[in-house]
Amino acid sequence: MTPRGRWSAVLREVAEVLESLFRRRGRDADSAAADADAVACELATYFGGRNWYLPRNLKEIHAARDAAIAREANGQNTRELAQRHGVTERRVQMIVKAERERRRHENASGAVR
Numbered sequence: 001m002t003p004r005g006r007w008s009a010v011l012r013e014v015a016e017v018l019e020s021l022f023r024r025r026g027r028d029a030d031s032a033a034a035d036a037d038a039v040a041c042e043l044a045t046y047f048g049g050r051n052w053y054l055p056r057n058l059k060e061i062h063a064a065r066d067a068a069i070a071r072e073a074n075g076q077n078t079r080e081l082a083q084r085h086g087v088t089e090r091r092v093q094m095i096v097k098a099e100r101e102r103r104r105h106e107n108a109s110g111a112v113r
Contacts, residue, residue: 019036066098069085070095070099
């Protein structure tokens with residue numbers, strides 16, 4: 001495999017992001033780097049030469065964040081949740097209210113949780 005130093009900047013960044021992810025998930029440095037390089041090369045083979053848009057996946061990211069906030073909220077930790085999740089205290093309140101209304105609607109309609 002070609003050393004990353006000779007790769008394009010974009011491909012090198014992809015490999016670095018993947019390696020970082022693999023390391024955070026407990027992989028040792030050598031296998032994380034080798035697998036990151038392999039995945040980056042596979043992506044380059046498949047997508048190489050194409051102009052393509054990679055969505056940020058914000059809808060799913062925000063849904064997961066909101067679910068965590070609603071699950072962790074206890075009425076006394078609004079400030080802590082806001083700081084931990086990078087939102088305002090008002091946003092935490094809105095998320096908790098929306099979740100409460102969603103549950104009330106589910107219960108009223110007989111939906112199974």
